[in-house]
Structures are given as C-alpha cells and as structure tokens.
Amino acid sequence: MLVRGLSGDSAAYHAFLKALGAHLRAYFRRRLSRLPDEVEDLVQEALLAVHNQRHTYDPDQPLTAWVHAIARYKLVDLLRRRARGDAQTDSLDDADEVFAASDAEASEARRDLAKLLQALPDRQRLPILHVKIEGLSVLETSRLTGLSVSAVKIGVHRGLKALAAMIRSTR
Amino acid sequence: MRTDDLVTMLSTGAADVEPSAARRRFATAIGWGALGASLLMAILLGVRDDLAQAAGLPMFWMKFGFVAGLAAASVVAALRLSQPGVALGGAPLGLAAPLLAMWALAGAVLLAAEPADRAGLIFGQTWATCPLNITVLSVPTWATAMWAMRGLAPTRLRLAGGVAGLLAGAVAAVVYTLHCPEMAAPFLATWYVLGILIPAVVGALLGPRLLRW
Structure with missing residues (x-):
C-alpha cells in the first residue's frame, strides 16, 4: 500500500497511514505506559514523520524495519527530551513489534x-x-x-x- | 486535530515521490562539494607543478586510491545511515580496509628505512599544514553532505554527522592529492588521516543538533 501510495495512489496511501496509525498507537502505548497522555501526540508526530520522510523508503527494504526505525527514533527523541532520570529501561529493540498489535481507537491528541x-x-x-x-x-x-x-x-x-x-x- | 483527520490530510493530494532520493542527494552533495574543494585548492594552494610526472608513479596512485577508497566507503556508510532501518552492514569494514592497508604499508616502509630517515618519512616537508589544508578543503563538502543528510532521515545522529564529516574529509583529501607533494606512506598514514578526522569529529559533535527531524 505504501509503495502504491508513493506512486501517487492516495486511496492506498490513506489506508496505509490509517493502519499504520493503529499499529503505532499500540506500539507507543505499550512503551509509554507511564506517559499515556503522550501517546496520541507521538502517533501524530510519527505519522507526520513517515509522510515527510517517505522519500527515504527503499521499496527493496522491509517496510517493518523502516517504520520501526522511525517509530523508535521518535520514541527515543521524546524520552530524551523528557529525560529526568525516571528509569526508562524497557528494551526498544524488537524489530517487528510495530506491526505485532494494532489499536484503532484514536483518542484525542493534546x-x-x-x-x-x-x-x-x-x-x-x-x-x-x-x-x-x-x-x-x-x-x-x-x-x-x-x-x-x-x-x-x-x-x-x-x-x-x-x-x-x-x-x-x-x- | 484528530489523528484520522491528520491521516486524511496527509494522504490528500499526496504527490508521488521520486525513488532513490538518498543517492541523488549525496551525488549532488559530492558534486558541489568536490567542485568547491577544487576551486579552493586552485585558488589557495595551486596544483603541484610536477603533477604530470607524479601521475606516472605508483605511489601517487596508491595515495589517490587510499583517499578515494575512504571516500567511496564513506558514501556507502552515509547512504545507509541516512535511511531509517537500513543496517550499516559491511560499511565499517569498507572504511577500515584502506586505512589498515595504508598503515600496514607505512609500517613496512618505516621498518625498511634507516632509523635516521624515519622521522623524515613521517613528517615530510608539510606535516604542519597538511591536516589544516585538508580541513579547509573539506568545508564545502561538509556543508553539502550535512545538507544531504538533513533532507533524509538519519536515526543515529552522532554517527551520521561523523560519517558526513568523514565523507567531506575524504573528498577534500582526494582533491588535496593534486596539490600535495608528499609521497611517503608514513606521512599519509598520519597527517592525511588526521586531516580527514577533523571534519569527521566536528560532524559527530554537531550531528545531534544539526540533523534532528
């Protein structure tokens, strides 16, 4: 869907982003259990990043790896900005987990x-x-x-x- | 704005994207950077007088191959670092290979030389200016490589900044071979490497600030 989206098929791209948003929500919610208010903001930020950086996706590359790297980068960026020493020790390294679960219930972003x-x-x-x-x-x-x-x-x-x-x- | 609205907004009228953006950006960056370095070299330093003669010597091409190899390996590493989820793979090995080869050659040359000649082989005539000249010549490519990296999506910012700086240093060193009269491997293994590392270290220091997205 992303590949068709990249070649200008906006319906496919819409479906891709929507499904991706649900996966990102589940991914961030699991990792930000202490910061539930940040989840929807981060989902939006990551979707915008995926859109803005979509020219860096190489169709020969596994989509999961590309998306996961972006999601992880945005998560680390957020945690770094918030870093106050509240131990974030959870491992962030499981490559396929962005697509392991899905959460379609979009709550309001702050x-x-x-x-x-x-x-x-x-x-x-x-x-x-x-x-x-x-x-x-x-x-x-x-x-x-x-x-x-x-x-x-x-x-x-x-x-x-x-x-x-x-x-x-x-x- | 709800996330669903954002998705709709992003997908509405989304233009198609040209593939292999990273390659085109770095090709542009290196083209302009090398042009800038060549102009700086021509204006500030001048091409060595005996270039035609030197080009007949194997050591000239060893020197050229050394820095060109570093530049090629830096491009590969920069391309990989600029795209999320792409592993570095053999890129560090590609960077290490020309370096280790030059160090091995330098070691062999030093061992074979008379002890009294060794300092001369290392310091040459221009050790004090060589790293600085390479650093100056690296400025154009440093700027264009950072521009290229900024328009892509590096996720390891310090490393990406360092490799962009390394690329700038290596391109500068390639151009500098057209001016530099030094031909001894121990000299190259020391001062060229130092000159290339300076822009790389600056890149690594500024990467996290310059390359965030």
Whole structure:
C-alpha cells in the first residue's frame, strides 16, 4: 500500500497511514505506559514523520524495519527530551513489534495540529489548506492564491516539515 | 486535530515521490562539494607543478586510491545511515580496509628505512599544514553532505554527522592529492588521516543538533 501510495495512489496511501496509525498507537502505548497522555501526540508526530520522510523508503527494504526505525527514533527523541532520570529501561529493540498489535481507537491528541497550522506563514499555510485539507488540485490552488504551481508544491512540502519542527519545539 | 483527520490530510493530494532520493542527494552533495574543494585548492594552494610526472608513479596512485577508497566507503556508510532501518552492514569494514592497508604499508616502509630517515618519512616537508589544508578543503563538502543528510532521515545522529564529516574529509583529501607533494606512506598514514578526522569529529559533535527531524 505504501509503495502504491508513493506512486501517487492516495486511496492506498490513506489506508496505509490509517493502519499504520493503529499499529503505532499500540506500539507507543505499550512503551509509554507511564506517559499515556503522550501517546496520541507521538502517533501524530510519527505519522507526520513517515509522510515527510517517505522519500527515504527503499521499496527493496522491509517496510517493518523502516517504520520501526522511525517509530523508535521518535520514541527515543521524546524520552530524551523528557529525560529526568525516571528509569526508562524497557528494551526498544524488537524489530517487528510495530506491526505485532494494532489499536484503532484514536483518542484525542493534546496538541492541536490545526492550531499549529495557523501559525505557518501564508505561503505554506494556504497551499496546505487548499491542497491537503480542502482537496483542491495544485493548479486550482495556484489560481486561487496567485502562487505558482511549483510554489504551491514547495509550500505544502516545506509547510509539513515546518509543522514537524514546530511540534519538536513545543515539547 | 484528530489523528484520522491528520491521516486524511496527509494522504490528500499526496504527490508521488521520486525513488532513490538518498543517492541523488549525496551525488549532488559530492558534486558541489568536490567542485568547491577544487576551486579552493586552485585558488589557495595551486596544483603541484610536477603533477604530470607524479601521475606516472605508483605511489601517487596508491595515495589517490587510499583517499578515494575512504571516500567511496564513506558514501556507502552515509547512504545507509541516512535511511531509517537500513543496517550499516559491511560499511565499517569498507572504511577500515584502506586505512589498515595504508598503515600496514607505512609500517613496512618505516621498518625498511634507516632509523635516521624515519622521522623524515613521517613528517615530510608539510606535516604542519597538511591536516589544516585538508580541513579547509573539506568545508564545502561538509556543508553539502550535512545538507544531504538533513533532507533524509538519519536515526543515529552522532554517527551520521561523523560519517558526513568523514565523507567531506575524504573528498577534500582526494582533491588535496593534486596539490600535495608528499609521497611517503608514513606521512599519509598520519597527517592525511588526521586531516580527514577533523571534519569527521566536528560532524559527530554537531550531528545531534544539526540533523534532528
């Protein structure tokens, strides 16, 4: 599904991300049993990371290894930021565990990405709003905003990266 | 925003992604970095006068092969480190091989030399400037390699920064062979290695800060 998603099949990509979100939720929930409030935020952060870094997936590579490395990186990043010496000794190294369980029940995230989106500059916010939320084509968005087609594409791309950076700095 | 909405947002209008992004990025990085290093070398140092003559000597090509081998192994390691879930595999071995070969050669040369000549073989004429020159020449590739790494997804940031720096040092050393008159293996095994390690250490120090995503 990811591979089809990478070649522009957005229905397959949607199904992939949805299933992945459920797996990530189960994975993080098990490892953040002391920090249950962080789980949904981290799921969203990891999904955004998977999306932003999807160009680093090599189709010859096992998907589980790629996803697990991203999930683990985001988890370690979170724990490092929170590190106050509350012993996190659980092993994080079981490669296939991201897909071992699934938890489709999406609870509310504490951090509201919609609010963070509002803080982006217009050249990034408007392309994301029109293309990614309203579902307009790049061409329509270009006409609507007066930005060039490539500026719209770049705005979406950079905007999502900026969103990920904002998430990191709001922790 | 609920997670389901985020999923919908991310998948809506998601453009297709070009494959082998890592390779293209590092190819671009090395191209511009090597060009920058060559310009710096031409302006600050100049090509050695007897380059055509030196190119006929086996030791010139040993030297070239040594640093080019390090550069090639660093590219492989950098590519692997820039993609989540890809193991390093034989990359450390690939890095160690040219280094160990040069050290072995240096050892053999030193053993065969008269004790009085040994210091000269190690220090050559330019030991004081060689590591610094390589470090200066590594600056362009250091910047472009970090740019390449930043646009990908390294999960071991310190190691990734170090390898990007190593790549910069090795590319710089390849360019530096066109200027540097030193041909003794003990010199190369010491000062070239030191010059290549400086950008690598800086990369490892700054990696965690520069490469987070």
